[in-house]
Amino acid sequence: MSSTTEQATGARTWSVAEHLDDILTAVQPLEPIELNLLDAQGCVLVEQVTVPVALPPFDNSSMDGYAVRAADTERASEASPAVLTVIGDVAAGSSGTELTVGPGRAARIMTGAPLPPGADAVVPVEWTDGGTGAGPARSMAPHSASPQGSGGQVRVHRPVTPHAHVRARGGDVCAGDVALEAGTVLGPPQIALLSAIGRPAARVRPRPRVVVLSTGSELAQPGEELAAGQIYDSNSFALAAAAKDAGAIVYRVGAVTDDAETLRATIEDQLIRADLLVTTGGVSVGAYDVVKEALTAVAEEEPGEQEGEPAEATEGAVDEDAEQAVHRAHVDFRTLAMQPGKPQGFGTIGPDRTPILTLPGNPVSSYVSFELFVRPAIRAMMGLADLHRPVVRATLLPPHGAGDEEPAPLTSPEGKRQFLRGTYSGGERPEVRPVGGSGSHLIGALAHADALIVLPETVTEAAWGGEVEVVLLG
Secondary structure (H helix, E strand, O other), X not given: OOHHHHHHHOOOEEOHHHHHHHHHHHOOOOOOEEEEOOOOOOOEEOOOEEOOOOEOOOOXXXXXXXXXXXXXXXXXXXXXXXXXXXXXXXXXXXXOOOOOOOOOEEEEEOOOOEOOOOOOEEEEHHHEOOOOOOOOOOOOXXXXXXXXXXXOEEEEOOOOOOOOOEEOOOOOEOOOOEEEOOOOEOOHHHHHHHHHOOOOEEEEEOOOEEEEEEEOOOEEOOOOOOOOOOEEOOHHHHHHHHHHHHOOEEEEEEXXXXXXXXXXXXXXXXXXXXXXXXXXXXXXXXXXXXXXHHHHOOOOOOOOOXXXXXXXXXXXXXXXXXXXXXXXOEEEEEEEOEEOOOEEEEEEEXXXXXXXEEEOOOHHHHHHHHHHHHHHHHHHHOOOOOOOOOEEEEEEOOOOOOOOOOOOOEEOOOOOEEEEEEEEEOOOOOEEEEOOOOOOOOHHHHOOOOEEEEEOOOOOEEOOOOEEEEEEOO
């Protein structure tokens, strides 16, 4: 929109930063809940977890071998092995107190089994004859196949020092230690630690439930036959995948026809399972921009009405009995100083004031808008500290296949922040190359991009070989 048109209509153009700040100010982290460990994966811990018992809780063997007194092996060698009497087996899961290892004695011990009283070291089975009287053993005979293996004698060919091959009690963490701090994101290692110290669940901020729906009567679902004038719905799939990648639980609704009543009914049906609603399409200035029509055909607050109270219905609004949720919609449709993605909308809807972000319908515009605005909102709702994709500086190089002649420099409209698709290579001298054109419908190029090249509002031309800001997508 030109400045002249802005002054005439009273509208204003928002910067990318202003729109994002508005969203992040309004979006709040979800209330903590207790989740089973596997359900808590990817969530943010909201409490400090301390260790109730030492880990490991007892001295245990790190090898399959023989529990011994180290002093009995100090002179052992291949030529003159130490010969010890085997008094039995200590298996993983046993108490370890059934046997006592005295001088000249040894007990067969399995990995993870508790060290029996009297023993202070473990000799790996490969350092012994395995009780066979022959050369070095490669493995220990199964107890079921060779019961006599738990008796007789064993020849030890190498000495061990005290505590060798023994995992000491508390060697990992001690009782009372802090296992995990509040704010930790629970990945597989953290889940492993919680389970190892006996925690079946964790108190976390849950992953937000995000409902994604696209609009447009021209949209068909993949697998269907395309009718004349139709295209396949790619936006809802792209945004659902992106929301899942950001950490959300995603519900993809698919395409809604260009009918305001249908869209309002669909949104109201989805509110019951949504912490965040994301729509794509129907937010520009066309005659069939259904999202704008559906969400602006609601009452404005009457003068003097208290902020936060539901607005009263006005003439032309949908019957409140049928569309109660939509009558609690407060969505601001905006023009942003960015390319692609100029038309945007943000607000709340429904009795719980569920946040809703309305994105443009062109595939590239929709995806870039998600990365800039929706992904940070999802991560803020999760309580994550790091909301944004990494941003780096890189040398701008011409596209691959540009030929011998250097192409014209990249250009950008003055006053707009442009986001171009690119391929990034790191290392000591990071580089980025544009991929595809600047058209917001060119989804083929998007599939090959792993970065966004950012040209600020004050930049109208970017020369090859210069430095640019790059948002890393992968």
